Amino acid sequence: MTGAFDDVLAANHDYSQTFEYSGLTGRAARGLAVVTCMDSRIDPLGLLGLGAGDAKILRNAGARVTDDVLRTLVLAVYLLGVDRILVMPHTDCRMAKSTDEEVHELINREFGMDTRSLEFHTVPNQDSALRRDLIRVRTYPYLPERLAVGGAVYDVHTGKLMPVDL
Template identity: 50%
Template sequence: MSDDFDDLLTANRAFADTFALQGFDGVAKAGVALVTCMDSRIDPLGMVGLKPGDAKIFRNPGGRVTPQALEAIVLGVHLLNVDRVLVVPHTRCAVASSTEAELRRRVSESAGQDASWQSFPTVDDQVDTLKEDVAKVRTHPLVPESVQVGGFIYDVDTGLLRREV
């Protein structure tokens, strides 16, 4: 059966030939959890010098601390060795440089149908939003004070992180 995924399945077979994580228990070896954007310009492990198995990664539009991200962080802290959490939005992010109306219009045009009902939360001020998101993690009743939480902005043009919180 040939389909649109053949190139990816071929690449997967090559990946599996040298797969080194068999038997790994799934804990974050470096004790790190990272919440970041789904943007393909971001290499979450590489940007902080980690490798597969070192961290738990949660990605979503804008790198926001959503209820789902908080669930992942709590699980990571209590079950998967996480003791440091990085919240990392980035420069030139669509959700920080567009209004929700603009995103709905663009999606509607691309889809050829009305997307006004779809939620696309946007960010007016990245630094203020980052402070709010870090506070959500720090004040969550299931995240102990011993967990270090930092807020950073990743520059997609230089690869550098800038600590904001």
């Protein structure tokens, strides 16, 4: 693995020279799981005042609570010390600017790839999508009722969280 990855391999070499996290257990030290978007403008640990080992971070396009996110949350709750979940989409999200159909058409037009067998889980109404995802987590039969579940939208232009109540 060289060439296209030389920069990240060099950075990892430097990182490993002062690596200090070998004592972490894999459990969420602060009991938190965060479901957020894959957008590279989001630094989930930094914006929440967390460090390595404090939380489980689940990322996907649009910060959607998909079946795979629910599966991962079940594992995080029962095996990895999570007792609270924050669902955190963000402003200026590409998934909130198109429908699935528009994304399929764009990819087909620009790249000649037919992606219609995929569900992209776009969010034409981000507020209602977040509320629906919060309800999905709160009512999922494999997660305990005592679980604290919250939602907030992260503003990528100000760095502020805007809590959303159901």
